[in-house]
Amino acid sequence: MKISMTKRNVLLFFFAFLFFAAVLCATVFASFSLHALAAGEDGLFRSVSLSLRNDLVLKIDAAESVDEITVYVRGENGEELNKQTVSKKTEGVFEYHGVTPQLMANEVVITTDGAEENTVTTSVKEYCTALLGGEKGDFGLTQAQFDAVKTLAADILNYGAAAQAYTGDAGTPVNQELSDEQKDVDARYASFAAPQSVAASEGALAGGVGIRGAGVRFDNNAGLYFTVLAPNGTEDLSLQISKGEETVSLTNFAATEEVGVYKVLYEDIYLSEYALPITAQVNDGGTLVGNVVTYSVDSYIANKAEDEKIGALVKSLYVFSCSAQAYAQADPTPDDEGPLTAYRFEGEAADIIGTTQKEDHFC
Numbered sequence: 001m002k003i004s005m006t007k008r009n010v011l012l013f014f015f016a017f018l019f020f021a022a023v024l025c026a027t028v029f030a031s032f033s034l035h036a037l038a039a040g041e042d043g044l045f046r047s048v049s050l051s052l053r054n055d056l057v058l059k060i061d062a063a064e065s066v067d068e069i070t071v072y073v074r075g076e077n078g079e080e081l082n083k084q085t086v087s088k089k090t091e092g093v094f095e096y097h098g099v100t101p102q103l104m105a106n107e108v109v110i111t112t113d114g115a116e117e118n119t120v121t122t123s124v125k126e127y128c129t130a131l132l133g134g135e136k137g138d139f140g141l142t143q144a145q146f147d148a149v150k151t152l153a154a155d156i157l158n159y160g161a162a163a164q165a166y167t168g169d170a171g172t173p174v175n176q177e178l179s180d181e182q183k184d185v186d187a188r189y190a191s192f193a194a195p196q197s198v199a200a201s202e203g204a205l206a207g208g209v210g211i212r213g214a215g216v217r218f219d220n221n222a223g224l225y226f227t228v229l230a231p232n233g234t235e236d237l238s239l240q241i242s243k244g245e246e247t248v249s250l251t252n253f254a255a256t257e258e259v260g261v262y263k264v265l266y267e268d269i270y271l272s273e274y275a276l277p278i279t280a281q282v283n284d285g286g287t288l289v290g291n292v293v294t295y296s297v298d299s300y301i302a303n304k305a306e307d308e309k310i311g312a313l314v315k316s317l318y319v320f321s322c323s324a325q326a327y328a329q330a331d332p333t334p335d336d337e338g339p340l341t342a343y344r345f346e347g348e349a350a351d352i353i354g355t356t357q358k359e360d361h362f363c
Contacts, residue, residue, distance in 0.1 A: 044112060045120050050127050052271060052324055055221035056101070058122075060086075060094040060110055070114070071096040074107040074121075076171070081106070099124055100219055102167050104160035105174040124160070125174050128153040132178075142334060148327040154182040155316070155323040162316035163218065166309075189305070189315040192322045195298035198277045201362035203291040205229065209237075209282055210290030212261070215359030216300040222317060223267035224295060226280050227359060228253065231260040236285040239264045243278045271321045272328075274298045293362055303360055310358055 044063050051057040062069060071094075072083035082098030099108060104124040111119040131153040136146040154175070161175040162185070175183055201211070213227040230237055230253070238249040253262040266278070274297035282290045301314045 044118055045110065048110065048120070048122050050124065055097055055219075056099045056104075056124060058096040058099065058108060060096065061092070062094060062112075066112055069094050069110060069112055071098065071108065071110050073098055073103050074109055076106075080109075101160050101163035102169055104128075104157065104163075105171070125157065128157050129177070142331055144331040145327065148323070148330040152320075152323045152327045154178055155188070155320045158183060158185050158188075159316040159320040162313045166218075166313045185312065185316050185319055188319045188323075192319070195302040195305075195318055196275065197299040197302040198294050198296050199299040199303065199360050199362075200294045201291045205291065206282075206284075206289040207231075208260075209284065211239075211280055211282065211293045211362060213359040213361040214280070214293060214295040214300075216297055216314075217265060218313065218317075221267055222269065222274075222297055223265050224269065224278060224297065224300075225263050225265045225359075226293065226295075227256075228262045228264055228282060229260060230262055230282075233260075234262060238283045239266075240281050240283045240288065241266050241278060242280075243268070243273070243276060249283060269297060271324045274301070274318070274321050291362065295360070300360070304358055307358060 044066055046061040046063065048061070049059045051059055058071070060069060060071070068085060068087040070083065070085050072080040075081045081103065082100070084096060084098055086094045086096060088094075096108070096110075099106075107121045107123055109119060109121050132150055136143065139146060139149070141149065157175040157178060161173040161183075163169075164171065164173055181187075199214070204210070208229060208231045210229055211226050212229050215225055215227075217223050217225050226239060228234075228237075228239060234251075234253040237253070238251045239253075241248050241250060248268075250264050250266060253264055255262055264280075266280075269276075269278075277294050277296055279292055279294050281288050281292045298318075301318045304310050304314050305318075307314075
């Protein structure tokens with residue numbers, strides 16, 4: 001029979017902080033052990049865990065004999081949403097990136113061949129609920145880490161509920177079981193330093209070419225997009241993006257309904273980088289042209305927090321990102337009650353909601 005990860009199935013938890021070069025990215029890596037399945041002494045699937053970097057990542061630890069798995073989110077009517085066949089392991093585990101925020105309550109189905117005896121199910125809600133219902137001793141955390149991770153679990157669910165509301169999902173809000181205090185995103189938002197906007201544009205269009213606007217697209221992560229004006233098409237064009245000391249050139253120009261108007265998506269932004277200024281400029285055959293735009297995820301949040309349609313979503317995203325960083329920075333000094341257990345460090349490489357129509361305009 002299919003095996004669901006419930007609190008009684010939790011045999012092991014472990015947490016890690018993740019580092020990308022010198023940039024700290026808040027991460028939860030808590031592992032649920034599953035009952036053994038038919039294949040082998042330890043079963044086909046040993047654990048499923050949740051990792052946070054720039055998106056929600058399910059990490060699936062399977063037996064050495066498993067070379068490939070299929071994962072999907074089960075829709076309201078049994079649809080197989082965001083179905084992926086995963087054959088490449090990262091740090092020894094399979095990774096699935098298909099849980100968009102409004103699907104946190106939906107079952108995630110993990111299988112080798114579709115047979116019931118080779119299939120397990122879980123959900124992000126189930127995972128967070130286990131964290132919220134656990135005791136400090138279950139996780140091997142300090143008191144500061146334990147308090148921070150429970151707050152983070154609640155804020156993840158609040159973000160999911162806001163995504164449900166934004167997309168018109170009529171189902172039960174994923175945060176329904178939280179207390180009124182835990183669900184008060186407005187109060188949580190006000191408790192943090194207000195996000196600051198760095199949105200700016202310098203220079204002018206060059207022959208009608210340049211950046212008209214920028215915004216945030218919410219899929220399984222929050223990615224910046226730039227609206228590019230290119231009246232003669234995008235041949236020989238790229239969009240140069242600079243983040244800190246990193247510079248990349250993007251050519252993923254997506255046509256819009258407007259002639260000569262394109263959108264370019266930039267997703268390589270981690271939770272800890274929402275305030276980081278990112279600059280963009282069009283590159284035409286090796287020459288930078290048009291205006292230089294500076295933007296950030298926090299710029300979007302600051303400008304849209306009171307927006308009637310999207311305000312609740314961006315506020316919950318900001319609270320989620322702040323609480324993730326608070327967890328990463330929580331005091332790791334062991335309590336007097338005993339030493340920490342299962343403590344490790346890891347490194348890893350780095351469209352359902354879709355593009356919002358509330359971008360900031362520059363020209």
